[in-house]
Amino acid sequence: MEKIECDICVIGGGSGGLSVAAGAVQMGASVVLLEHGKMGGDCLNYGCVPSKALIAAGRRAHAMTGANRYGVANMEPQVDFGAVKDHVFGVIDAIAPVDSQERFEGLGVRVIRETGHFISDSELEAGDFRIKARRFVIATGSSPFVPPIPGLGDVEYYTNETIFELRERPSHLIVVGGGPIGVELAQAHRRLGSEVTVIEGVRALGKDDPDFAAIVLDQLRAEGVEIIEGAQAERVSRSDDGIVVHLPEGRDVHGSHLLMAVGRRANVDSLDADKAGIDTNRAGIVVDDRLRSSNRRVYAVGDVAGRMQFTHVAGYHAGIVIRQTLFGLPAKAKQDHIPWVTYSDPELAQIGLTEDQARTEHGDRVEIARFDFAENDRAQTERATVGRIKVMVVKGRPVGVSIVGKNAGELISLWSLVIANGMKMSAVAGMVAPYPTISEINKRVAGAYFSPRLFDNPTVKRVVGLVQKVLP
Numbered sequence: 016m017e018k019i020e021c022d023i024c025v026i027g028g029g030s031g032g033l034s035v036a037a038g039a040v041q042m043g044a045s046v047v048l049l050e051h052g053k054m055g056g057d058c059l060n061y062g063c064v065p066s067k068a069l070i071a072a073g074r075r076a077h078a079m080t081g082a083n084r085y086g087v088a089n090m091e092p093q094v095d096f097g098a099v100k101d102h103v104f105g106v107i108d109a110i111a112p113v114d115s116q117e118r119f120e121g122l123g124v125r126v127i128r129e130t131g132h133f134i135s136d137s138e139l140e141a142g143d144f145r146i147k148a149r150r151f152v153i154a155t156g157s158s159p160f161v162p163p164i165p166g167l168g169d170v171e172y173y174t175n176e177t178i179f180e181l182r183e184r185p186s187h188l189i190v191v192g193g194g195p196i197g198v199e200l201a202q203a204h205r206r207l208g209s210e211v212t213v214i215e216g217v218r219a220l221g222k223d224d225p226d227f228a229a230i231v232l233d234q235l236r237a238e239g240v241e242i243i244e245g246a247q248a249e250r251v252s253r254s255d256d257g258i259v260v261h262l263p264e265g266r267d268v269h270g271s272h273l274l275m276a277v278g279r280r281a282n283v284d285s286l287d288a289d290k291a292g293i294d295t296n297r298a299g300i301v302v303d304d305r306l307r308s309s310n311r312r313v314y315a316v317g318d319v320a321g322r323m324q325f326t327h328v329a330g331y332h333a334g335i336v337i338r339q340t341l342f343g344l345p346a347k348a349k350q351d352h353i354p355w356v357t358y359s360d361p362e363l364a365q366i367g368l369t370e371d372q373a374r375t376e377h378g379d380r381v382e383i384a385r386f387d388f389a390e391n392d393r394a395q396t397e398r399a400t401v402g403r404i405k406v407m408v409v410k411g412r413p414v415g416v417s418i419v420g421k422n423a424g425e426l427i428s429l430w431s432l433v434i435a436n437g438m439k440m441s442a443v444a445g446m447v448a449p450y451p452t453i454s455e456i457n458k459r460v461a462g463a464y465f466s467p468r469l470f471d472n473p474t475v476k477r478v479v480g481l482v483q484k485v486l487p
């Protein structure tokens with residue numbers, strides 16, 4: 016057994032772990048990185064990258080069916096599903112070098128392709144290595160949660176870890192779970208020619224503003240996706256030509272393929288966390304606001320930290336941990352300024368509080384500013400007028416923003432800057448956005464917040480009247 020001593024040992028080579036390792040080694044720390052699967056973790060191999068690449072293929076196919084709105088003849092897309100998957104894996108291959116073992120070794124990280132598990136509060140083992148580190152960072156991510164639905168073990172089903180490898184187009188894909196994974200993959204498969212049914216136990220896109228989520232769901236339904244809400248999948252069975260998902264009240268959904276997308280389970284089992292005095296719960300590693308576990312030497316970042324589960328959050332967590340472990344500076348992970356986006360068409364983006372949450376938290380002090388994409392000239396030229404923004408404002412400062420529409424995922428970034436820095440609506444109103452861009456929507460919604468104060472205000476009218484009298 017080889018013994019290694021280092022400043023920082025990172026367990027997991029996904030979005031969070033790689034960000035910690037790259038930052039720490041380039042600032043002078045000695046770093047060991049453990050990864051027992053593929054470098055790049057979920058986002059690169061089974062998550063964000065393949066899903067967005069599949070969505071891009073679906074968007075191309077869908078555009079062909081609606082081109083006549085622009086005076087260009089509609090065409091029925093000829094989809095070669097295997098070639099679509101070649102495109103998906105081509106995109107992964109193009110990004111993979113950035114996350115590769117070679118790149119990290121080139122930066123000076125010692126990369127070990129083994130499972131790390133703790134043997135004491137300051138040591139862990141990984142294969143033939145025993146590693147003693149001043150600080151450990153757990154970045155082991157999450158895996159698809161597969162609930163114990165009767166019959167599921169007797170049929171072939173897919174998760175995000177296997178669906179992208181499927182090279183034949185499903186004739187009818189049943190998706191259990193109407194969260195972001197379910198909705199994104201349902202729309203992409205439908206646009207690539209599959210029949211699709213989504214079964215959602217409660218409300219699809221349930222973490223988002225219900226009115227805005229409804230706009231996305233209406234679009235999916237208009238494209239032919241069947242969405243059944245308020246129905247838990249109770250049992251699964253095999254039929255002559257595929258799979259049946261049994262719902263309450265005797266309702267059955269028949270399909271050829273089944274995708275389970277009902278949430279995530281934190282990867283803690285392999286860690287032997289108890290041997291290091293690290294507390295865990297159902298959400299993952301129990302951490303404080305500094306992302307420190309019950310063992311003060313050990314931090315957790317990304318999906319396993321039991322907070323929001325997004326790649327940009329894993330990257331943000333990495334910065335919080337680097338500040339503390341390298342420089343000994345205090346740093347806390349906040350959530351208010353973290354956006355999330357569902358990459359459906361139209362896109363759905365949220366930051367901070369939804370309208371309902373803002374009203375519960377701030378009562379009558381909340382003001383809502385709204386703006387519709389139909390009033391944006393670029394949205395008109397693109398025929399992308401289905402969309403809205405609303406900003407929840409308390410004492411002149413935004414506490415939440417919801418956006419549905421084209422480029423919502425790009426539009427939301429500005430609001431992260433605004434909320435992170437405690438800026439006011441006046442700062443957004445004061446910016447100049449190029450015309451004609453969809454990003455003018457952000458300025459216009461700030462204008463909508465101020466317009467009743469300016470245009471429906473008798474004092475303003477009186478002052479203007481007086482000034483006009485005295486101006487030369």
Ligand SMILES: Cc1cc2nc3c(=O)[nH]c(=O)nc-3n(C[C@H](O)[C@H](O)[C@H](O)COP(=O)(O)OP(=O)(O)OC[C@H]3O[C@@H](n4cnc5c(N)ncnc54)[C@H](O)[C@@H]3O)c2cc1C
Pocket residue numbers: 026027028029030031032049050051052053054055056057058059061062063064066129130131132154155156157175196282285286316317318319324325326327328329358
């Ligand atoms: C289908 C899908 C689409 C998504 N789309 C988006 C998106 O568009 N935008 C977004 O922001 N987020 C998206 N996400 C979420 C995003 O993928 C995750 O939030 C992100 O990957 C979390 O990064 P992480 O570093 O915490 O974990 P991971 O990327 O999962 O990395 C953890 C790594 O740790 C390794 N590991 C685990 N245990 C051990 C051990 N004991 N020893 C050694 N190695 C270990 C694993 O093999 C893995 O490689 C998506 C997720 C899915 C499933």
Ligand SMILES: NC(=O)c1ccc[n+]([C@@H]2O[C@H](COP(=O)([O-])OP(=O)(O)OC[C@H]3O[C@@H](n4cnc5c(N)ncnc54)[C@H](O)[C@@H]3O)[C@@H](O)[C@H]2O)c1
Pocket residue numbers: 162191192193194195196197199214215216217218219220221246247248249276277278279323324325355356357358
């Ligand atoms: N665009 C993005 O950023 C993106 C995309 C995909 C995933 N992700 C991340 O991955 C996480 C997991 O996504 P997800 O969609 O798997 O989970 P989720 O928890 O967001 O949604 C799962 C849905 O499944 C439903 N469900 C659970 N059991 C059910 C059953 N038996 N029958 C029917 N419905 C059932 C739940 O009510 C819920 O709405 C997300 O929360 C997000 O953090 C992000």
